[in-house]
Amino acid sequence: MAPAEKLKKRKIAVLGSRSVGKSSLVIQFINNEFVESYYPTIEATFTKSVKYKGAEYDCEVIDTAGQDEFSILNSKHAIGIHGYVLVYSVTSKASFDMIQIVYDKIIAFCGVTDIPCVVVGSKVDLESSRQVTPRDGEKLAQEMNAAWVETSAKTNFNVTKVFELCLAEIEKRAPRTGEVPQTNRCVVM
Numbered sequence: 001m002a003p004a005e006k007l008k009k010r011k012i013a014v015l016g017s018r019s020v021g022k023s024s025l026v027i028q029f030i031n032n033e034f035v036e037s038y039y040p041t042i043e044a045t046f047t048k049s050v051k052y053k054g055a056e057y058d059c060e061v062i063d064t065a066g067q068d069e070f071s072i073l074n075s076k077h078a079i080g081i082h083g084y085v086l087v088y089s090v091t092s093k094a095s096f097d098m099i100q101i102v103y104d105k106i107i108a109f110c111g112v113t114d115i116p117c118v119v120v121g122s123k124v125d126l127e128s129s130r131q132v133t134p135r136d137g138e139k140l141a142q143e144m145n146a147a148w149v150e151t152s153a154k155t156n157f158n159v160t161k162v163f164e165l166c167l168a169e170i171e172k173r174a175p176r177t178g179e180v181p182q183t184n185r186c187v188v189m
């Protein structure tokens, strides 16, 4: 097998409201650690090789700054991205409402009707502060034709699963490997 066939490059962007635990999720996935203190992210990119369903993936994970309804989608978070991890906190209804807004921005920017995506309810260890039910999370993901999962970066619950589900969503739509994701939008650089 040629090296290019062995290692499939996949670029995954992690988006969502501020402080929902995007960095914690990514750091738990990459470094297997949880940091309690909060430092707002500007942007950080991490790489990790992941073995999934017999194939080796070279994953580039982009941890973005938190979004709100007024943020403009950064072209770097749309062009060349294979899949999306959209994170809300189960303890914040406002962050859950932001998922649809962010999703709509990606769809509009890319000029497509469907994107490989996993909707993630984070901080599930804080059950007593829950504001978003699993049923609501799952329903929203279904409407987006996306996967859905609840996680805790703190207890390392379902963290790897997030990225496996994202790879599965990517592969579902792009069975031929190594393709650069398509956008229908012209971009003036």
Ligand SMILES: Nc1nc2c(ncn2[C@@H]2O[C@H](COP(=O)(O)OP(=O)(O)OP(=O)(O)O)[C@@H](O)[C@H]2O)c(=O)[nH]1
Pocket: 017, 018, 019, 020, 021, 022, 023, 024, 025, 035, 036, 037, 038, 039, 040, 041, 042, 064, 065, 066, 067, 122, 123, 124, 125, 126, 151, 152, 153, 154, 155
């Ligand atoms: N209890 C609990 N706290 C968490 C979890 N994940 C993150 N946190 C805490 O939530 C706060 C924000 O986490 P970050 O990972 O920095 O959030 P973020 O979404 O990257 O934030 P921005 O960079 O501002 O967008 C930190 O104090 C974390 O320790 C979790 O699974 N459980």
